[in-house]
Amino acid sequence: MLNIGITIKGIEKVRKELESLSGPQARAAYAKALTDTGYQVQRDMRAEMQKTFDRPTPFIVRAPKVFPATPEKLQVTVAPTYRSDVGTKGGKIGVDPQQVLQAQQFGGARRDKRSEVALRRIGILPAGYQLAIPDTPFPGSDDGNGNLRGPFVAQLLSYFQAFGEQGYRANMKDGTRRNLGRGGSASRLAKVAGPTLGRRYLVSYGKLRGGARITRKGEPDARASNLAPGIWAVLGSTGAVVKPVVMFTRKGAYKPRLNLDSIAKSPATMDYLARRMRFRIREAAGV
DSSP states (O other), X not given: OEEEOOOOSOGGGGHHHHHTSOHHHHHHXXXXXXXXXXXXXXXXXXXXXXXHSSSOOHHHHTOEEEEOOOSSSOOEEEEEOSSSTTOOOOSSTTOOHHHHHHHHHHOEEOOOOHHHHHHHHTTSSOTTEEEEOOSSOOTTOBOSSSSBOHHHHHHHHHHHTOOOSTTGGGSOOHHHHHHHHHEETSSTTHHHHSSEEOEEEEEEOXXXXXXXXXXXXXXXXXXXXXXXXXXXXXXXXTOXXXXXXXXXXXXXXXXXXXXXXXXHTSHHHHHHHHHHHHHHHHHHHTO
């Protein structure tokens, strides 16, 4: 969260106009100039994310929000967040883009997603591992920006019965799994990816746990013992086609890639603030 105060240079250029304003008028002009600058910082932040990231999602690019200055509080806040101490809420419920961006700005490990927490809780995702999309995404699973689609993740968690006590009703029943196995337009997956081949999912641990298990009841599947660790889909009635869905990868450490603080503190931002301050003072003075 970035805060911009009212310390500026060049105010002497509008000293005469400023002296003609009352205290409330001057503070209103200051607040407008600060808010103008906040929106400029927002534009610069979004441009920096577009330049830095590979195919960033609109959710992340639109994350920086401007919380305007007021005459009572001469401070503008630009925060890449929907939930914060400034009282906002919305977007993807439960996902704070400030948390998503933290590893990119400061480095370190990426925080677990809720789906990873759920899969780890039921013993599917090993400790110290996170999910990754394979090089060739499973049909209907990704959003085109390198992320799993929300409906697909929900369907996957439902299949594994990974929803907790509050969401247990979303867990798949045996009949739904049978429909999924038959495929066609009758399966729940058809709502996500259209008519499909029948499928069932299995979890492979490769060398991590000495093999794989079918996700439904945990029976060993010798054919999957050589698969890389991850969740795989067995397609068709014969089970001859097996494709990766998500892979298990060790938590990596990110190097700092994004410095949003530097944008707000840059000379260009301070120059912009000075220009807007002079403009808003002249505007308030009727010049």
